[in-house]
Amino acid sequence: MRLPMSARSAGIGLVLIAIILRLGNGRGFGATEYAQLTVDGLRSGSIYALIAVGFVVVFNVTKVINFAQGAFVMLGAMITADVYSRSLTGSDLLNLVIAASIAIVLTTAVGVVTDIVFMRPIRKSNDLVKIIVTVGLFTALEGLALLKWGPNALRLPAFNTFLTDNPRDTNYRPFGLLVKGQSIWIWLATITLLIALSWFFTKTMKGRAFRASASNELAANLMGINSVAMATVAFGLAAALGAVGGILIAPATAPIYDMGLRLGLKGFVSAVTGGLRSVSGAVAGGILLGVIENVAAGVTKAGLRDIWSAVILILVLLYRPEGLFAGKRETEKV
Amino acid sequence: MENESEATHDPTVGRDCAPNDSRQKGKDVKTKNVWYRATVTLIAAALVASACGSDSSGSAGDDASSETSTSDVTGDTSSDDSDSPVTDDGDAEVGSTYRIGIAVSATGPASGLGAPEQATFQLIEEQVTADGGVTGPDGILHPVEFVFLDNETNPDAAASSMSRLITEDAVDIVLGGTTSGNSLAMLPIATENETPFVSLASAGSIVRDPESGEVRRWIFKTVHINDNVAELVASYVGARGSSSVCYLAENTGYGQDVLNTASAAFDAAGLEIAFSDVFEREETEFPQTVSIGAAGCDTVVIGSLMPAAVNANAALLDALPDVEVIHTSGICNGGFLSLDPTVVEGVTATCPKLLVPPDSLPDDDPQKSVLSSYRDAYEQFSGEPVNSFGGHAWDAGQWALLALGSLEDGLEGAERRAAIRDALESEVDGFVGTGGVFTLSADDHVGIVDTKTALTTVRVVDGAFAPLPESDWAN
Numbered sequence: 001m002r003l004p005m006s007a008r009s010a011g012i013g014l015v016l017i018a019i020i021l022r023l024g025n026g027r028g029f030g031a032t033e034y035a036q037l038t039v040d041g042l043r044s045g046s047i048y049a050l051i052a053v054g055f056v057v058v059f060n061v062t063k064v065i066n067f068a069q070g071a072f073v074m075l076g077a078m079i080t081a082d083v084y085s086r087s088l089t090g091s092d093l094l095n096l097v098i099a100a101s102i103a104i105v106l107t108t109a110v111g112v113v114t115d116i117v118f119m120r121p122i123r124k125s126n127d128l129v130k131i132i133v134t135v136g137l138f139t140a141l142e143g144l145a146l147l148k149w150g151p152n153a154l155r156l157p158a159f160n161t162f163l164t165d166n167p168r169d170t171n172y173r174p175f176g177l178l179v180k181g182q183s184i185w186i187w188l189a190t191i192t193l194l195i196a197l198s199w200f201f202t203k204t205m206k207g208r209a210f211r212a213s214a215s216n217e218l219a220a221n222l223m224g225i226n227s228v229a230m231a232t233v234a235f236g237l238a239a240a241l242g243a244v245g246g247i248l249i250a251p252a253t254a255p256i257y258d259m260g261l262r263l264g265l266k267g268f269v270s271a272v273t274g275g276l277r278s279v280s281g282a283v284a285g286g287i288l289l290g291v292i293e294n295v296a297a298g299v300t301k302a303g304l305r306d307i308w309s310a311v312i313l314i315l316v317l318l319y320r321p322e323g324l325f326a327g328k329r330e331t332e333k334v
Numbered sequence: 335m336e337n338e339s340e341a342t343h344d345p346t347v348g349r350d351c352a353p354n355d356s357r358q359k360g361k362d363v364k365t366k367n368v369w370y371r372a373t374v375t376l377i378a379a380a381l382v383a384s385a386c387g388s389d390s391s392g393s394a395g396d397d398a399s400s401e402t403s404t405s406d407v408t409g410d411t412s413s414d415d416s417d418s419p420v421t422d423d424g425d426a427e428v429g430s431t432y433r434i435g436i437a438v439s440a441t442g443p444a445s446g447l448g449a450p451e452q453a454t455f456q457l458i459e460e461q462v463t464a465d466g467g468v469t470g471p472d473g474i475l476h477p478v479e480f481v482f483l484d485n486e487t488n489p490d491a492a493a494s495s496m497s498r499l500i501t502e503d504a505v506d507i508v509l510g511g512t513t514s515g516n517s518l519a520m521l522p523i524a525t526e527n528e529t530p531f532v533s534l535a536s537a538g539s540i541v542r543d544p545e546s547g548e549v550r551r552w553i554f555k556t557v558h559i560n561d562n563v564a565e566l567v568a569s570y571v572g573a574r575g576s577s578s579v580c581y582l583a584e585n586t587g588y589g590q591d592v593l594n595t596a597s598a599a600f601d602a603a604g605l606e607i608a609f610s611d612v613f614e615r616e617e618t619e620f621p622q623t624v625s626i627g628a629a630g631c632d633t634v635v636i637g638s639l640m641p642a643a644v645n646a647n648a649a650l651l652d653a654l655p656d657v658e659v660i661h662t663s664g665i666c667n668g669g670f671l672s673l674d675p676t677v678v679e680g681v682t683a684t685c686p687k688l689l690v691p692p693d694s695l696p697d698d699d700p701q702k703s704v705l706s707s708y709r710d711a712y713e714q715f716s717g718e719p720v721n722s723f724g725g726h727a728w729d730a731g732q733w734a735l736l737a738l739g740s741l742e743d744g745l746e747g748a749e750r751r752a753a754i755r756d757a758l759e760s761e762v763d764g765f766v767g768t769g770g771v772f773t774l775s776a777d778d779h780v781g782i783v784d785t786k787t788a789l790t791t792v793r794v795v796d797g798a799f800a801p802l803p804e805s806d807w808a809n
Contacts, residue, residue: 028629151442151445153641155673167676168676252618262614295621
């Protein structure tokens, strides 16, 4: 990854770090406290990264910012919690696996249907129309979720509880830090998914066709690649990534029908921070946002937490609209 | 292969180029119209879906509410309609109809509170209708009509429901509000139109203007103020001999109010809040626990509604397992116990008395019989377990009936509303309700003289709220 940091942004970074240390010092924070805030931030950052990759995948192929992405996250969490609570088999672990599989399949299907039914007919319209349609889809999916599950929160136990006798998550305490068992699941799953995704994009024919379509639709069409079908693949992939993010974060909160908006916006900011076109940029953007947000909330008021993503979004759009991690755009051979 | 529908408009290949191709923009103008229409339709469908979605949470008897409101719209003259309703009470003289406006959050995020309130008002409506109405001191029977509107847990909808009840439905008194935000949006309209309003929300600023410190003339409420909660929490923490207290509040109107009132009550009790912060409703990370650890608190008070209260509690349990957690009255319903039983076992909360089984109360408790009779009536009527929110609605309905029952015949419009307001201050005197023993006066529009009639400390034992008498506080 290229990081052409200008002297100015390095200066801003140093000033911010100084402010953070000054504020944290007032609370008696030492290295352990900062490390703890960073570890927790890495966890939400990983989820933001998964959601952000969903934004990037769709944007690359269709040039649409898909604001329904947050609804996919919500669906993943809600369907899993719902199916799990029905205890279909005698084994809790099996129930979780079944619930998560059903959630991923259903959410992916929703993504695919979204593209075929709503996005495909308007693919020649201007971008604003498409974005408005995705916002409408988000509202519709959230409304349907409220219809299905009502206004109360559901629950999904931490994954570690399925492997141990402990009714609560098994927490690890290395070096005086608290690392929740669920965090490890989140990191492992995120890393595995990203590796699988990179394998798909670089090593499989479909993945290459996908990248070709993203890079130059006309040229890809002339090579016999069906770019309309690629858009459907993109929506399905984005929905699946969102669903996995939702399933992983579900035990860390109480899944509720309106959880998608906030997570969707965080994912969007992460994707913009990474330049909207690059998967690795989106991952870095997500992790950066998670950590900055959590450390900033830790040393100031946590009530201001959601402000930081807006601040980052504005700064990025003002000073580096091409994304923090963007290098020179160059033609790529796929 | 992919351009079936658009083929006639655009035979060129160029449209697949960059989006800022001006030729393409020109050609899209025709089709744009269609897609704008499609978009608008879709968004409309989305809105309908979300509206329907919230309806389902409105629980029992939504049709009853729409019936009342539509029948009211058709017979829309003001309060002097003289059509004599059919009653089985043959010998009583029938006077003009009284109208009670109800505007609770039957849908939306606070529908967990609003739905039991709505059901309770329907229960009262059923009982009053069975009696034929309320009888005044002059022996004249007045039918009572209930007009139900949904404030959708949305301050704008709440304000407009208040205006509609007053101007279109010409009600004599409004009950509802459900949340503090909604009540605060509704009360200026009630004041302006000189209509008494009994709120079901917690914030003290509903009945007392925080800037001038004056009691709002037309506004009352049946819910203990958060100062009551703070007072009880402070005396509990004091009795435990805690050395350092931290406070976490949900970032909502409710959370801010419990936090503000707690600072005052804790000061008064000689306790200092070492660290306080707020958190969001759908939070996944709680950096606040790091600051709490650094501040060295041994007790943390969580001032929040569900489900955020459980999320914050879980984060504390993971990060600082030795800290004692106390909840305010925002969690006092069944969802708190069932969402994640592994988190809430053993925690303490201050809750309305309705939450504990009536037979666990001492026999000399004056509220024992009203608590148990409301519990039975509500559970039979709604089929749901009782909760304190419905209890507040019950008290509000009884206040209204008490005030209406004290009116002489012949009062109309503004005169009648003023008489109801005055009657609330004079008639609600030692009233034994589910949420306290109330005595209203010109200076006190909540009327809870003794906090312990409104609230009791409870502890979660084996997944249920068990009463925690003062004598056991130190254990």
